[in-house]
Amino acid sequence: MEWSIDNSGPRYIASFSETDGKLKLSKIVSDNNEQLIPDISISRDEKPGRILIELEGVTSFAHVIRSDDKWWIHFQGHIYVTNMHEPGSKDSSLSEGSLSAPMPGTILDVLVKSGQRVRQGQTLLIMEAMKMEHRIQAPKAGEVTVVHFQKGDRVDMGQNLVEIGE
Amino acid sequence: MFPDWMNNATQPFDSVLVANRGEIAVRILRAAKESGLRGIAVYSDPDKGSLHVETSDDAIHLPGDNLSETYLNMDAIISAAKQSGAQAIHPGYGFLSERADFAKAVQSAGLVWIGPSPEAIETMGDKISARRRMIESEVPIIPGEELAIESDSNPLGVLASSAARVGYPLLVKASAGGGGKGMRAVYEPKMLRTEYEAAAREASAAFGDGTVYVERLLTGSRHVEIQVLCDKYGNSIHLNERDCSLQRRHQKVIEEAPSPAVTSEIRNAMGIAAIRAAKAVNYEGAGTVEFLLTSKGEFFFLEMNTRLQVEHPVTELITGVDLVQKQFEVAAGLSLGLSQADIGITGHSIEARIYAEDVSKGFLPAIGKLAMWRPPSTPGVRMDSGFREGDEVTVDFDPMLAKLIVHAPDRPAALRRLDSALSEFIVLGVTTNVGFLRQIARSNTFSEGMVTTDFLDNVSLDEFSQPQIEDSILVSISAASNRLGIDRYSRNTNPESSLIDEYSGHSDDPFRTLTRSFP
Numbered sequence: 001m002e003w004s005i006d007n008s009g010p011r012y013i014a015s016f017s018e019t020d021g022k023l024k025l026s027k028i029v030s031d032n033n034e035q036l037i038p039d040i041s042i043s044r045d046e047k048p049g050r051i052l053i054e055l056e057g058v059t060s061f062a063h064v065i066r067s068d069d070k071w072w073i074h075f076q077g078h079i080y081v082t083n084m085h086e087p088g089s090k091d092s093s094l095s096e097g098s099l100s101a102p103m104p105g106t107i108l109d110v111l112v113k114s115g116q117r118v119r120q121g122q123t124l125l126i127m128e129a130m131k132m133e134h135r136i137q138a139p140k141a142g143e144v145t146v147v148h149f150q151k152g153d154r155v156d157m158g159q160n161l162v163e164i165g166e
Numbered sequence: 167m168f169p170d171w172m173n174n175a176t177q178p179f180d181s182v183l184v185a186n187r188g189e190i191a192v193r194i195l196r197a198a199k200e201s202g203l204r205g206i207a208v209y210s211d212p213d214k215g216s217l218h219v220e221t222s223d224d225a226i227h228l229p230g231d232n233l234s235e236t237y238l239n240m241d242a243i244i245s246a247a248k249q250s251g252a253q254a255i256h257p258g259y260g261f262l263s264e265r266a267d268f269a270k271a272v273q274s275a276g277l278v279w280i281g282p283s284p285e286a287i288e289t290m291g292d293k294i295s296a297r298r299r300m301i302e303s304e305v306p307i308i309p310g311e312e313l314a315i316e317s318d319s320n321p322l323g324v325l326a327s328s329a330a331r332v333g334y335p336l337l338v339k340a341s342a343g344g345g346g347k348g349m350r351a352v353y354e355p356k357m358l359r360t361e362y363e364a365a366a367r368e369a370s371a372a373f374g375d376g377t378v379y380v381e382r383l384l385t386g387s388r389h390v391e392i393q394v395l396c397d398k399y400g401n402s403i404h405l406n407e408r409d410c411s412l413q414r415r416h417q418k419v420i421e422e423a424p425s426p427a428v429t430s431e432i433r434n435a436m437g438i439a440a441i442r443a444a445k446a447v448n449y450e451g452a453g454t455v456e457f458l459l460t461s462k463g464e465f466f467f468l469e470m471n472t473r474l475q476v477e478h479p480v481t482e483l484i485t486g487v488d489l490v491q492k493q494f495e496v497a498a499g500l501s502l503g504l505s506q507a508d509i510g511i512t513g514h515s516i517e518a519r520i521y522a523e524d525v526s527k528g529f530l531p532a533i534g535k536l537a538m539w540r541p542p543s544t545p546g547v548r549m550d551s552g553f554r555e556g557d558e559v560t561v562d563f564d565p566m567l568a569k570l571i572v573h574a575p576d577r578p579a580a581l582r583r584l585d586s587a588l589s590e591f592i593v594l595g596v597t598t599n600v601g602f603l604r605q606i607a608r609s610n611t612f613s614e615g616m617v618t619t620d621f622l623d624n625v626s627l628d629e630f631s632q633p634q635i636e637d638s639i640l641v642s643i644s645a646a647s648n649r650l651g652i653d654r655y656s657r658n659t660n661p662e663s664s665l666i667d668e669y670s671g672h673s674d675d676p677f678r679t680l681t682r683s684f685p
Contacts (some may be wrong), residue, residue, distance in 0.1 A: 004642045006266060012637065023646045026640050037638050042646035049538055051647055055639065064647040065537045067595045071644040072537065077589030078601060079633050082644040102530055104561050129561055134530060135417035156531070 002085040011085060016042075099136060099162045101155045105129030110151055112162070118145045124162050135166065142166055169202030178399075179253035179278045181206060183226075184218070185243045186258030188552035189569065190474070191218035194256050199223070206250045208243060210236035211517055211564045217552050224250050237261045240268050244275050253277035255492075256498060260564075263473040280497040281292055282472050286447035288472040295521040300467045303446040303486065305439045308458065309333060310381035316557040321378075322359055328380050329358055333381040338362050340369035353382050364483045384458055386618045390425050390465065391456040391508065392440035393481045394451045395492055397502045405436035405485045405509055408454075408477055409532030412606065412619045414529070419622070422478035422516040422604065423484050424578060426615025436465055443470055452489050461618075475568065476519070479548060483515040483573040514580040518581060518603045520551075520568040522559045525602040525627065531565040534558070537595030544588040546573045559596050567598065581613055581644070605630035 002011040009092055010030045016023035022043040028035040041054040045061065053062050053075070062075040066084075071078045109126045123135045124144070142164040149155060172178040181204035182189045191207060195218060198205035199428045207222035210230065226246035228236040236242070238261060247255055254271050257263035257280070266284040273279050281287070290296050291512030311328045317319040329352070331334055338361055350361040362378070393405040409425030410418045428436070438619050440455035447470075454475050456468040478489050487504070496502070522532045539555035551568035553559070559567065572587055574580040588604040609630070611617055629675035647653075 001645060002541070003644055005314050005637050005640055014639045014641050016646060016649065023649060025638075025642045025646075028641060033190075035638055038636060040642045041638060042643060042650070044199075044652065049652065051643070051644065051650065051652060062641060063217065063538060063594065064594050064652050065594045066653045067535060067537045071647060073640060073643050074538075074594060074642065075591045075639075077604075078635070079592075079594065079598075080635065080640050081597075082640050086643065102527070103533055123418055129486070129531060131404075134407075134528070158173035 002087050002089075004010065004083045004085065005080075007083055017089075028074055051148065059138055083097045099139065099160065099164070101161055102136075103129045103136070104157045105134070105155060107149045107153045107155060107161075108133060109145060110149070114145050114147050114148065115145050118142065118144060118164065125149075136161060138164060140164065169401070171495070172498050172500070173487075174500060177278050177496075180204060180499055181248045181250075181252045182254040182256050182280065182494070183252035184222075184256050184258060185237070185249060186263075186429050187213055187218055187237060188254075189550045189566070190258040190260075190476075190552075192221050192256060192552050193550055195221040195489055197488065197494070201491060201494060203494070204252075206252045208237070208246050208404065212560060216557075217554055226250055234401075238373075240265075242335050243272060244277070247272075247277055248275070251623065252277070254280055256280040256493070257473065258474050262469070268290065270507060273275075278497050279554055280451065281492050282450050283448065283558065286449050287472045289474050290680055292394065293469070297467075303442050305443045305446070305467045306465060307376070308382055308384065308468075309417050310379060310426075313378045313380065315378055320667055321362070325362055325378065326358060326378070329355065329423070332380050332583060333382050336383070337379075337381045337383045338365045339379040339381065340365050340377075343411060373664075382462055384466070385620065386461050388425070388427055388430060388459040388617070388672060389418075389456065389468075389619050390436065390459045391454050391471075391475075392436055393408050393475075393478070393489070394440050394444045394449065394455060395443050395487075395489070395496070395502060395504070396451065396453070397496050398450055398499055399501050400445075401502045401505075402441045402444055402449070403502065403506045403509060404440050405481050405487060406511055406590065407433060408475075408480055410477060411619050412612065412617055413622060414622045418477065418519065419515060420482055420518050422514065422577075422580070424481040424511055424514065425459075432459070432463055432465065440463070443467060452493050477517050479550060479569065479571045480515040480517050483548070483571060484511050484513060485509055486512065510599070513575045514577045514680050515571060515573045516580050516584050517569050517571045518584060518607065519566055520591070520593070520603070521599045522565040522567050523599055525595045529599075531561070532597035533560055534596040535544070536567075536593065538592055539594075540592040541568065541570070542589075542590035544581055544583075544587065546552070547571070547587045548573070567596075577615065578613075581607060581679060584617060594684065601632040602627075602630050605632060 002013055004011050012028050012030045015027040017026045022041050024041040025037055025042045028037050041057050043055050045052050049065050051062050053060055064073050069084045086150045105127045108128045112124050118138045120138055120141045122138045124138055125136045127134050145165040146163040148160055168178045168180050182198050183206040184194045195205040204223045207225040208228050209219050209220050210228050214544045229240050230236045257275055260266040266288040269279050269284040297307055309332045313328055335353040338350050348365050350365040352358050352361045368622050389410040390407050390409050398401040404674050407425050408421050408423045410421040412420040443455045452474055454471040455467040458468055459465045524532050535556050541549045548571040553567050572583040574583045584607050588600055591600055613674050
């Protein structure tokens with residue numbers, strides 16, 4: 001498996017040596033480069049969803065759970081999320097330059113037309129979800145190639161809203 | 167069968183329908199059960215399996231796809247009450263709680279309304295009538311004047327004398343303006359002319375109206391509110407203040423009691439003003455009078471919320487008064503049974519609102535399944551929530567997941583307790599603001615008690631991002647967990663493999679060792 005913290009960030013592959021059910025980190029590789037690694041060993045705990053972590057000689061618990069392809073971690077009082085990827089898979093299921101609805105809702109206003117040039121961070125459309133307004137902004141500068149919805153349309157989570165070309 | 171405590175009630179009831187959902191419905195239904203009342207829930211389709219339905223003695227389904235057909239449907243709720251034999255209705259907060267017509271309909275249906283009179287709701291619900299009533303009752307309101315400016319007169323003379331009475335800095339608002347248009351801040355007298363003209367220009371389309379409103383501009387103020395309790399016999403007390411200055415776009419984030427900015431003199435004066443406001447509308451039950459408290463210690467009436475507040479628990483913790491139980495008693499026609507002298511302040515309480523939202527994405531509401539939900543459970547920590555582990559957070563309702571309320575002997579101890587409770591709150595599967603709340607509560611401004619309502623607008627939110635951790639640690643934890651098969655849901659769906667843990671020999675069932683079970 002490959003791992004990332006940020007979906008568009010670096011991918012990591014971790015290797016462990018195993019003794020009596022305890023996994024000791026031996027190597028992390030990203031882009032064929034071996035990374036600096038901490039001294040960390042992880043083993044199963046009797047409580048469901050809980051693991052035992054020995055990090056630099058200090059033992060503590062973490063709670064972990066998988067939800068789809070994300071792993072959620074509660075460790076040292078903070079919550080983190082990592083992404084699990086099949087080896088060699090693409091960054092994301094969506095094509096680059098498209099913008100998907102972050103949640104189901106209704107399009108309140110469309111502020112751009114296809115063919116229009118937009119700058120990074122420019123508001124493209126406004127949608128309403130959970131009784132609040134959300135601005136959908138351009139992730140990069142470029143030309144709007146397709147606008148998939150119009151004012152008043154209902155959209156589902158993950159639906160492509162706008163495509164931006166170079 | 168009426169519970170014993172209702173013996174002397176003029177309007178006794180043995181059951182209450184809660185016309186709400188989520189944490190507040192759970193809170194009220196639990197209070198009902200505790201008080202020997204039958205608790206009846208209503209629910210719409212998405213709430214079929216919700217905690218508030220589970221908490222009730224009886225639950226009535228409200229058919230329909232949207233809120234106006236369900237939780238906002240007065241007729242459906244009143245007939246649910248009839249159908250279930252409920253004798254009283256508690257509206258909670260939000261939804262129908264501040265609808266005078268609903269209160270009236272409940273009463274006309276012969277049911278006990280747990281709230282103030284429809285007239286009180288109506289008067290306080292309208293800004294202008296509330297303001298007028300407060301002036302009559304000598305409750306301080308934000309200084310302001312309405313001026314009718316004739317088109318051929320010299321407006322500046324009239325304006326300047328009005329501005330001098332109101333005091334600087336001030337806001338000049340063209341009545342015809344709106345949405346920030348036609349409204350200008352004036353910080354000193356010599357700016358009055360240019361700013362007034364700018365305001366007039368902005369509102370020019372409808373400037374024929376000619377009415378200008380001059381109001382004191384109160385920057386760097388706090389939102390401080392007073393909890394009041396009144397019975398039907400003219401007894402009114404206040405239960406101290408709550409400070410709700412930590413807000414984001416008028417949405418409260420953290421509330422506390424007592425306020426770090428309120429002295430006992432301010433508390434007394436504000437308490438008297440709040441009681442006067444409540445008496446001005448013959449208020450009954452639990453209500454909240456909101457004030458703006460300036461840095462100079464002046465305070466002004468903002469509005470009165472004629473219902474239970476989200477943040478009521480902090481008041482309950484420092485006063486020891488169960489506000490929902492008191493609402494039941496007052497509605498039943500019992501007298502308060504408490505005098506002002508009975509109300510003290512024990513320790514300090516802070517409430518943090520846990521929202522399903524992604525702070526790093528502009529507070530975008532988050533959805534998903536609460537795959538792991540383990541609220542902290544230690545002395546001095548209270549959690550009010552309508553969610554359980556495994557529940558789905560959807561776009562159907564408000565994204566507030568829970569209220570985490572701490573109580574400790576003093577403010578520094580309450581802050582430490584809040585930090586520790588937030589750090590122990592294991593909520594996985596849905597993005598929440600827990601980390602953000604923790605960083606805010608640790609910030610210097612909040613821990614020194616210096617937060618004003620504009621605090622979050624004037625700081626970079628990066629200041630509150632959680633401490634960084636090495637990618638390699640997170641990758642190790644995830645990759646190892648994956649390899650160890652730490653995946654509760656997939657184990658549960660396969661009963662064969664869930665019996666025995668291949669590494670430890672233990673299973674989830676505490677009464678089972680290897681293949682033998684001890685029932």
